[in-house]
Amino acid sequence: MESSYIIGSIAVAAILTYVTRIIPFLLFRTREPSPLIKYIELNMPLMIMVILVFYALKDVKWERYPYGLAEIIGVCVAVLLHVKFKNALLSIFAATLVYMILIQKIL
Amino acid sequence: MNFLSIFKLTIPVMMGYIPLGMAFGLLLSKLLIPWYYAFFMSAFIFAGSGQFLVLTLFASQATILEIGIATFLLNLRHTFYGLSMISTFKNFSWKKHYLIFGLTDETFALLKTTEVPEANRERAYLLITFLNQCYWIVGSVVGAMLGNILPFNYEGIEFSLTALFVVLSIELYKKNRLHKPFFVALLIGLFGMILFPPQKMLILSLCAAAFVLIVFKRSMENGK
Numbered sequence: 001m002e003s004s005y006i007i008g009s010i011a012v013a014a015i016l017t018y019v020t021r022i023i024p025f026l027l028f029r030t031r032e033p034s035p036l037i038k039y040i041e042l043n044m045p046l047m048i049m050v051i052l053v054f055y056a057l058k059d060v061k062w063e064r065y066p067y068g069l070a071e072i073i074g075v076c077v078a079v080l081l082h083v084k085f086k087n088a089l090l091s092i093f094a095a096t097l098v099y100m101i102l103i104q105k106i107l
Numbered sequence: 108m109n110f111l112s113i114f115k116l117t118i119p120v121m122m123g124y125i126p127l128g129m130a131f132g133l134l135l136s137k138l139l140i141p142w143y144y145a146f147f148m149s150a151f152i153f154a155g156s157g158q159f160l161v162l163t164l165f166a167s168q169a170t171i172l173e174i175g176i177a178t179f180l181l182n183l184r185h186t187f188y189g190l191s192m193i194s195t196f197k198n199f200s201w202k203k204h205y206l207i208f209g210l211t212d213e214t215f216a217l218l219k220t221t222e223v224p225e226a227n228r229e230r231a232y233l234l235i236t237f238l239n240q241c242y243w244i245v246g247s248v249v250g251a252m253l254g255n256i257l258p259f260n261y262e263g264i265e266f267s268l269t270a271l272f273v274v275l276s277i278e279l280y281k282k283n284r285l286h287k288p289f290f291v292a293l294l295i296g297l298f299g300m301i302l303f304p305p306q307k308m309l310i311l312s313l314c315a316a317a318f319v320l321i322v323f324k325r326s327m328e329n330g331k
Binding site: 001005006007008009010011012013014016017018019020021022023024025028033036037038039040041042043044045046047048049050051052053054055056057058059070071074075078079082083088089091092093095096099100102103104 | 115118119122138139140144147148151152153154157158161164165171174175178179182183184185186187188189190191192193194196204207208210212215216219260261262263264266267268269270271272273274275276277278279280283284285288289291292293295296297299300305308309312313316317320321324327
């Protein structure tokens with residue numbers, strides 16, 4: 001692979017990624033965001049976060065053994081621990097550990 | 108907030124970014140691309156799935172134009188993140204450009220859920236973003252240089268990012284005044300995961316969520 005091709009691609013990808021991130025700031029630089037934008041700003045993060053959970057699970061093969069069991073158990077561990085103890089690090093560590101043990105040793 | 112408490116916040120991202128970055132670096136080295144390009148990509152693009160996509164396109168000899176279009180479409184979801192950050196970043200100095208540059212899925216998640224007193228908010232946000240990028244760079248460079256010699260079996264450690272999103276969803280659910288968007292997002296996420304093609308799942312689901320949120324604004328705000 002030629003280095004000019006690699007460097008050119010990296011530069012293009014870098015600039016366009018930044019563009020996707022800066023668009024809203026450019027749009028609302030001068031004018032005050034409307035009530036609708038404020039409503040979106042307030043409620044969209046919660047929806048994004050929930051959808052990111054499913055996005056993180058998008059490559060799970062639900063129809064084949066072990067039917068995404070490790071992922072389901074891992075998510076349940078995170079939810080239960082977090083509702084009970086409200087300690088983010090604990091919930092994340094424990095859920096990850098359970099998941100790793102499940103996929104490496106059990107399932 | 109001192110350094111230690113900010114560092115603690117970013118630990119879940121570290122657990123996800125280092126192995127994921129290593130996977131990226133490993134793939135890069137398999138394409139026989141020199142390791143320092145892993146550094147350049149992670150330093151200047153800083154988008155997990157975006158960088159994987161670029162490698163896939165390298166492998167299929169895509170043109171630079173195709174690479175540009177594909178990364179733009181894949182990362183278009185970040186526009187939604189920025190939309191939720193407008194008032195937060197508003198009074199920050201020029202350094203906010205680094206925050207905007209570094210607005211990945213995980214950084215966005217941390218910034219949106221971290222409670223910082225206004226006086227040192229900018230500093231705290233910069234540090235979170237910078238630490239996250241360091242993890243990503245370290246992971247990808249290490250992966251590119253010695254991905255094949257693994258110190259231990261870390262298979263499955265990337266689940267920490269899933270768990271992070273789960274925990275932050277619960278946090279935001281508790282903080283949010285309206286709760287209907289949460290249940291709507293659960294449905295959209297579930298259907299999106301099953302019905303949409305994996306590479307387009309995120310952007311399609313986010314568009315659906317924004318659509319429902321706007322069109323059904325009234326009923327979202329009714330009740331609770």
